[in-house]
Amino acid sequence: xxxxxxxxxxxxxxxxxxxxxxxxxxxxxxxxxxxxxxxxxxxxxxxxxxxxxxxxxxxxxxxxxxxxxxxxxxxxxxxxxxxxxxxxxxxxxxxxxxxxxxxxxxxxxxxxxxxxxxxxxxxxxxxxxxxxxxxxxxxxxxxxxxxxxxxxxxxxxxxxxxxxxxxxxxxxxxxxxxxxxxxxxxxxxxxxxxxxxxxxxxxxxxxxxxxxxxxxxxxxxxxxxxxxxxxxxxxxxxxxxxxxxxxxxxxxxxxxxxxxxxxxxxxxxxxxxxxxxxxxxxxxxxxxxxxxxxxxxxxxxxxxxxxxxxxxxxxxxxxxxxxxxxxxxxxxxxxxxxxxxxxxxxxxxxxxxxxxxxxxxxxxxxxxxxx
Numbered sequence: 001x002x003x004x005x006x007x008x009x010x011x012x013x014x015x016x017x018x019x020x021x022x023x024x025x026x027x028x029x030x031x032x033x034x035x036x037x038x039x040x041x042x043x044x045x046x047x048x049x050x051x052x053x054x055x056x057x058x059x060x061x062x063x064x065x066x067x068x069x070x071x072x073x074x075x076x077x078x079x080x081x082x083x084x085x086x087x088x089x090x091x092x093x094x095x096x097x098x099x100x101x102x103x104x105x106x107x108x109x110x111x112x113x114x115x116x117x118x119x120x121x122x123x124x125x126x127x128x129x130x131x132x133x134x135x136x137x138x139x140x141x142x143x144x145x146x147x148x149x150x151x152x153x154x155x156x157x158x159x160x161x162x163x164x165x166x167x168x169x170x171x172x173x174x175x176x177x178x179x180x181x182x183x184x185x186x187x188x189x190x191x192x193x194x195x196x197x198x199x200x201x202x203x204x205x206x207x208x209x210x211x212x213x214x215x216x217x218x219x220x221x222x223x224x225x226x227x228x229x230x231x232x233x234x235x236x237x238x239x240x241x242x243x244x245x246x247x248x249x250x251x252x253x254x255x256x257x258x259x260x261x262x263x264x265x266x267x268x269x270x271x272x273x274x275x276x277x278x279x280x281x282x283x284x285x286x287x288x289x290x291x292x293x294x295x296x297x298x299x300x301x302x303x304x305x306x307x308x309x310x311x312x313x314x315x316x317x318x319x320x321x322x323x324x325x326x327x328x329x330x331x332x333x334x335x336x337x338x339x340x341x342x343x344x345x346x347x348x349x350x351x352x353x354x355x356x357x358x359x360x361x362x363x364x365x366x367x368x369x370x371x
């Protein structure tokens with residue numbers, strides 16, 4: 001395996017439209033890219049989404065690792081909702097928090113996950129388990145379960161278990177917590193005053209629970225906590241990722257960055273050094289969502305960093321194996337279901353009824369959490 005292929009398995013990328021271009025296919029295959037993240041621009045209707053996922057997965061047979069690709073999406077419910085009807089339109093997590101019923105939370109993600117998996121999407125960048133402690137924080141708002149860390153903790157476990165039951169990989173975000181910020185990290189780097197005591201007492205409470213509940217990935221926040229690591233935002237911080245998440249919280253799953261082209265990083269750091277620093281800090285997977293020129297640039301920067309001794313090939317090989325292990329264990333059926341089967345799941349009456357009850361603040365009847 002060459003260095004480009006080794007590095008490519010550490011990267012998820014966005015693609016431009018409803019089908020793959022020949023250039024995108026070539027780039028994914030030649031660089032052994034780990035996965036694709038879908039946005040509204042890629043999701044028109046169920047059959048097209050299913051066919052796109054099948055097209056993406058078919059590339060694995062030509063790739064160095066022959067491993068299934070991650071196909072990820074942001075589906076939290078509420079305003080972070082990439083899939084249009086006839087997919088079930090799920091309410092925001094705050095509605096789950098208002099009901100204060102873990103069994104409802106479990107069925108929410110289990111049923112959401114089953115619709116994703118039916119068309120071939122195997123990774124959801126959810127749940128959002130930020131604690132909403134600042135009413136001026138419009139970035140998070142109703143994406144959060146609650147302002148009470150212990151209520152978020154309780155729901156975090158149920159939300160993760162629902163995804164596990166559905167067969168879709170889950171990703172807790174935004175570590176160590178985005179619930180107090182005012183600045184939007186899509187546009188600017190938030191700087192927070194919270195110290196370690198505050199993080200341990202509030203923001204980290206639900207993350208500890210999600211880790212114990214076997215969440216598959218943790219997504220890093222592009223936030224500078226100046227009283228914890230004054231030099232680096234979390235995504236680029238060994239203090240947060242290696243010391244806190246790995247050593248102190250004993251997390252053994254995959255760490256993925258938020259989109260590395262977001263202005264929180266791009267405005268403040270050299271674009272060619274961002275992926276290098278992200279790998280040095282302890283991320284396993286780098287996420288590039290919207291800028292087509294960024295993934296090739298990142299791969300070349302990382303190849304150079306290895307050649308110059310800034311990154312250790314043995315470390316990359318270790319995280320590479322961890323990524324493949326997750327895929328082998330978790331993505332047992334990479335290809336989407338037959339379209340007719342998917343249609344029986346997408347927006348089915350049971351899912352619509354659950355979404356309607358949650359949206360109306362009604363406790364659904366007859367729900368039993370499965371083991």
